[in-house]
């Protein structure tokens with residue numbers, strides 16, 4: 001008889017979200033001091049943008065990173081915006097309670113998880129013991145509110161260390177938040193600069209000022225006045241629903257029958273659609289949704305996902321850049337000779353609407369490179385890490401996309417901007433750094449790239465033609481004096497000038513150029529012969 | 532008295548004709564331009580692929596392929612310019628009674644075109660860089676105008692020499708080629724301007740080697756055997772070829788060619804006889820299709836069937852040189868040329884490839900100058916022991 005192992009006595013405990021995320025901070029991008037410095041800037045800047053452009057405010061954002069005197073590796077990061085501010089009631093929770101957010105809505109935003117700012121605060125607090133300081137004033141408020149806060153990690157609750165109110169004579173609105181963290185500027189520097197540059201590309205309507213710990217200041221002033229279309233909040237689409245969500249919707253929506261519930265809970269579902277669906281699903285329209293048991297709920301969720309005739313998800317919740325903004329951004333920052341951008345029509349995967357946008361910048365100050373420079377964005381956030389595992393790379397990779405067909409031969413000066421706007425971006429991890437290859441998204445990206453690349457091709461073709469025409473004209477013009485002199489000398493009855501003029505007009509005819517075009521091509525061309 | 536009065540009438544006539552041809556040919560180009568067309572010079576292609584061996588006339592000729600060189604064609608534009616530049620220089624030289632060499636023409640036409648591109652970059656470009664380029668343009672002009680360079684009074688360094696019982700008129704002087712002492716008459720670059728006054732000879736012997744020519748001259752070979760003795764001193768130049776051709780064509784003298792017994796010697800013979808690949812456009816005027824290869828042949832050295840060799844076993848051992856790889860390679864090349872595919876040449880080349888042996892003419896003079904002059908040559912001519 002074998003001896004049966006005595007079962008181990010397991011210890012059980014629960015964890016608050018703040019404990020969990022502190023312990024697994026690398027999941028949220030706070031794995032090392034240099035990464036944490038970059039991630040902190042990113043979270044604060046994204047909050048600032050969420051508080052401005054979404055509400056029709058042209059963002060003015062100041063980012064300051066300072067080295068503290070007391071310790072070499074302590075940095076204070078301050079981000080100030082001119083956004084909508086935060087109602088003072090919510091400030092402690094917004095910054096002192098993990099998983100508290102105003103963005104748990106079905107509309108596109110940069111933040112989503114109710115995590116970003118808190119992770120920075122949490123990380124700073126543990127590493128440096130310093131609290132977060134916030135000044136804020138919502139639009140129309142006559143006071144500026146000040147909080148000094150810490151997070152009670154065990155209980156996931158804010159601890160208010162100090163509070164103050166100041167007069168707001170200028171009616172300033174916005175938020176200014178400062179955290180102190182342990183960082184590593186020398187390692188983070190290039191990423192931080194890259195991040196800010198890429199943010200500026202995507203927000204050509206924003207003024208961004210950045211002051212680094214060495215005292216360098218860099219500014220990106222807005223180059224257009226136009227803001228992207230703000231996203232609207234929408235109801236969920238039936239294709240994206242699961243049991244838990246269904247339960248929550250039934251609880252929130254006051255409906256007595258199944259048909260009423262469907263009409264009021266979901267987007268794009270009217271009475272007729274609801275009836276047709278219920279008939280197809282074999283469900284009684286007058287059932288009370290509150291009475292459905294788990295197996296019926298499961299059945300309903302599955303059928304909702306499978307029914308093929310729902311209208312496609314609404315894209316009103318999305319806020320794409322639009323071609324104008326992409327082109328302005330690429331032009332202002334990369335100084336290319338040519339830009340083109342396309343915004344595709346909305347599409348959906350698993351009930352989530354999305355819009356793909358692609359911009360291509362070519363030539364000018366863009367350096368030559370063996371592969372395209374890729375600028376990835378998801379819900380307007382630049383993505384910097386894990387580029388090669390992103391679906392966007394898969395699509396633009398010269399090994400899979402035939403750039404030659406579009407007259408781009410590497411090494412080439414080409415940058416590609418990709419943007420996926422969605423109520424749910426399928427990130428590969430919590431770190432929000434790369435997008436998974438969902439077939440619908442990949443397909444759209446490829447179509448968008450093709451569409452943009454076709455326009456690039458037209459441009460390059462035109463340019464090549466012009467260059468060739470120019471080369472031809474230069475060649476012919478530079479040899480014309482010799483030819484004219486030869487003919488004039490041999491024939492004797494015609495002078496050189498006349499032959500030259502005859503040659504030039506034959507040349508124009510040959511190249512199908514009118515006088516004006518010809519003059520343009522030879523403008524500044526001088527030919528002389530040293531005998 | 533002005534210098535013009537010393538110039539030969541024949542030269543003046545030649546110039547007039549050339550100037551006239553130039554004006555006619557280039558008038559066509561001007562007409563094209565006037566009509567707003569792309570000015571185009573049509574030329575036969577001077578490539579090996581467009582070189583044809585005319586079996587009936589036994590000549591290497593330029594094939595029918597034409598090349599159109601247009602000014603408004605990016606890749607031809609420069610060549611077109613060069614052609615007009617060269618044409619002008621030659622034309623001016625003709626007008627001014629000059630006799631330029633091809634090197635002179637190269638220098639006269641070589642200058643720099645300086646141009647500043649729109650946008651500011653300055654470029655410099657030479658009309659041509661090497662003489663190879665300008666020489667090739669001269670050839671183009673020859674085929675375009677149908678005038679050989681001699682007819683345009685362009686000189687080149689000529690090395691052919693002649694002695695014999697014959698009088699010619701050149702530049703207004705009558706020259707007796709039998710009264711050249713130990714020297715010889717240097718065949719002039721424009722042999723077409725020579726007039727044959729009278730001749731008393733039965734055949735023409737062309738010797739590849741200048742040294743052998745001199746030896747035969749000193750022992751009075753040409754006098755005794757009634758021959759016109761010529762040397763090409765290596766690869767024959769155009770003037771020597773033209774001169775030999777005229778002797779054959781106009782005076783009906785058979786022409787025998789004596790070279791080393793190796794592939795290079797054979798090729799020299801074939802240049803006399805049918806023309807050269809690079810200058811195939813001139814074959815019609817320069818080649819002598821009736822020229823005969825008198826020797827030294829492989830069968831002279833080794834014998835063949837009933838023919839007895841001229842050399843003994845011992846002499847062969849002394850004189851024969853082992854063929855080098857380059858000789859062998861050349862022999863294989865020649866074997867591919869149509870005009871070397873006659874029965875007798877096949878035998879020659881096969882013996883050579885089998886024995887890997889070559890021999891210089893000097894071997895025969897070492898055996899005895901008298902042997903060469905009084906036995907070998909007369910016997911071979913008498914018995915018809917040559918290759919056509």
Ligand SMILES: Nc1ncnc2c1ncn2[C@@H]1O[C@H](COP(=O)(O)OP(=O)(O)O)[C@@H](O)[C@H]1O
Pocket residue numbers: 043047048051081083084085086094095100101102103110111112113114115116117118174175
């Ligand atoms: N600069 C800001 N201006 C206005 N509101 C802000 C700002 N920063 C943060 N907030 C509020 O705090 C909440 C929590 O922010 P955060 O922890 O970054 O989570 P998330 O951005 O994912 O919602 C946000 O949802 C927003 O309501």
Ligand SMILES: [Mg+2]
Pocket residue numbers: 043046047110111112115116117
């Ligand atoms: Mg956030």
